[in-house]
Structure formats: C-alpha cells, structure tokens
Amino acid sequence: MKNIAIVTICLFLGLSTLNAQNVRFAPAGVIEFEKSINMYALMKKAADKSTNSYMRDMYDNYKKNNPQFRLLQSTLVFSAEKTLFTPIAPAEMTRGYFSDPMGEQNSTIFTDIANGTFTAQKKVYEETFLLKDSVRKINWKLTSEVRTIAGYECRRANAVILDSIYVVAFYTDKIPVSGGPESFNGLPGMILGVALPHENVTWFAKTVIDKSIPAAEMKSPAKGKSADYKSLRATINSALKDWGDYAQAALKAFML
Numbered sequence: 501m502k503n504i505a506i507v508t509i510c511l512f513l514g515l516s517t518l519n520a521q522n523v524r525f526a527p528a529g530v531i532e533f534e535k536s537i538n539m540y541a542l543m544k545k546a547a548d549k550s551t552n553s554y555m556r557d558m559y560d561n562y563k564k565n566n567p568q569f570r571l572l573q574s575t576l577v578f579s580a581e582k583t584l585f586t587p588i589a590p591a592e593m594t595r596g597y598f599s600d601p602m603g604e605q606n607s608t609i610f611t612d613i614a615n616g617t618f619t620a621q622k623k624v625y626e627e628t629f630l631l632k633d634s635v636r637k638i639n640w641k642l643t644s645e646v647r648t649i650a651g652y653e654c655r656r657a658n659a660v661i662l663d664s665i666y667v668v669a670f671y672t673d674k675i676p677v678s679g680g681p682e683s684f685n686g687l688p689g690m691i692l693g694v695a696l697p698h699e700n701v702t703w704f705a706k707t708v709i710d711k712s713i714p715a716a717e718m719k720s721p722a723k724g725k726s727a728d729y730k731s732l733r734a735t736i737n738s739a740l741k742d743w744g745d746y747a748q749a750a751l752k753a754f755m756l
Contacts, residue, residue, distance in 0.1 A: 526675045526710045528579045531650070531692070533681045535572040537603045538700035546600070549745050572605050574703075576681060578690070579713050581614040583679035584720075601753035602699055610720035611635060611685065613678055620683070621721035624736060624754055630724030631732055636661065638686045640669070649692040650705040657687055662755055668695040675708070682756050699752065729755070 540563060547559040573588040587605035609620040613635075620631040638659045645656040647670055654670035661667055669680065673689035680691025681703040692705040727735070736754055740747035 528713050529710045531576040531705050532707045533574045533703050534706050536702045537570045539570050540568045541700040542600050570603055577713055577717055578677050578679055582718050583611045584718050585609040601750050608721050609683055619720045621724050628724040629727045629732055631727050633728040636683055640687055650708050654692050666698055
C-alpha cells in the first residue's frame with residue numbers, strides 16, 4: 501500500500517509538472533483583435549430616435565446592401581510595461597452611407613503602464629487630436645465566470661465607464677500585462693475580450709503571438725492638436741451642441 505501511495509504521488513506530481521509546462525506565459529508579443537459592430541442595431545436606434553423618414557429609408561437600404569456586423573481589425577503590441585494599440589484600415593468601404601463613430605476605429609493609443617499615463621492620437625471627424633493624460637481608473641468587479649479566448653482561459657470582470665457605459669471584459673493572468681484593446685486596462689492580466697452590450701460593440705482577440713518587441717515597434721504617436729480628456733470632451737460637446745441624441749452617442753465613442 502505504501503508503494504502504491506508513493507507511485508500515485510509521483511504520477512500526480514509528474515502530471516502537474518507537465519501541465520505547468522504547457523501553460524503559455526507571454527511577457528511580450530502581438531495580439532490581433534477583431535472589433536465587431538452590430539450596424540443594424542446602431543442604425544435602428546438612430547432611426548427610432550429620428551423624426552425624419554430619411555433615416556428610416558437609409559436604415560432599410562443599408563440592410564439590403566450590407567451584412568449585419570461590421571468587422572474591423574487592430575493590433576496590440578505589448579511588453580512588460582508598455583502597450584500600443586493600432587487600428588488597421590479596412591480594405592473595403594461599407595456600401596451605403598451611415599456615419600457613427602462607434603462603428604469606426606479612431607484611436608491609436610500608447611500606454612505607459614509603469615507611469616500610469618497614455619498618449620492617444622484620436623481622429624475626430626476632420627481633426628486629429630494628440631491626447632495625453634493619466635490612464636483611466638476603472639472600478640472592475642471580478643466574477644467567477646470563465647471562457648477561453650485565443651487559447652487562453654480568461655476570467656470575466658464588469659464595470660461602468662464614462663458614467664453610463666456598461667463593460668464586460670475577459671482577462672488572462674497568463675499574460676502578466678495590465679492592458680487591453682483601446683483604453684481598457686486595470687485588470688491583473690491582459691484583457692483579451694471586451695463587450696459593450698448596450699452599445700452593440702465587442703473586441704475579441706483572434707491570435708496571440710509571443711515575441712520580443714524591439715523599441716522601434718513601440719513608438720508613441722506624436723502628431724495632432726494637444727489635448728487631455730477634459731479639453732477634448734469640451735471641444736466635442738461644443739462642436740455637437742445642436743446634434744441632440746447623436747451628440748451623446750458620438751461623445752461616448754470618441755472618449756473610449
């Protein structure tokens with residue numbers, strides 16, 4: 501019996517060691533994200549709020565000529581203390597005109613995790629801003645829910661940002677970097693999935709490539725009109741003050 505117990509313990513330790521060896525820890529690399537926007541839902545909201553029949557006609561025409569979900573690609577280059585989120589320009593333009601900033605990717609964001617600061621190049625309609633400020637503090641609430649994203653087991657966390665945007669995020673502690681797509685951050689590991697259920701938008705990692713990152717691939721954006729969160733919000737509010745409900749929807753998208 502003693503010998504059987506010893507063999508059992510040895511087998512258990514061997515399996516534990518094997519499993520530990522198979523766990524992927526990525527201290528640096530490149531994550532490919534896909535942003536999915538439910539364009540039908542975004543347009544229906546706009547059509548329902550509009551008193552102009554033109555918006556309803558645009559919605560109906562869009563549904564005839566375009567898929568429900570618009571898919572946009574981006575990359576997140578990361579090292580132990582820095583991340584750089586970069587949108588990839590779509591190969592094809594959407595058929596049928598409908599402008600909603602939530603359905604675009606307007607920001608290139610460099611985050612200095614060690615210093616708690618970021619620099620974001622944001623295109624706001626025809627103007628480009630260079631936003632420098634402290635990293636947003638997000639009051640995350642961790643849950644027990646888990647799901648696998650891009651080969652990593654991720655844990656769910658919930659939060660509310662910008663006063664009214666409900667956020668669901670999935671992060672993995674196997675990538676020990678407190679970063680994520682766009683400006684989402686602040687969890688004990690890399691965020692590989694984000695959903696804004698009421699805004700009809702998600703970001704999910706498709707692949708994670710483990711690699712060392714040369715300094716040349718981690719350059720902060722440098723062009724644009726200087727701003728911080730407070731001044732950018734004031735500028736957008738002033739420019740869209742006569743745009744009603746659309747102004748608040750646009751502000752949410754630009755301030756993410």
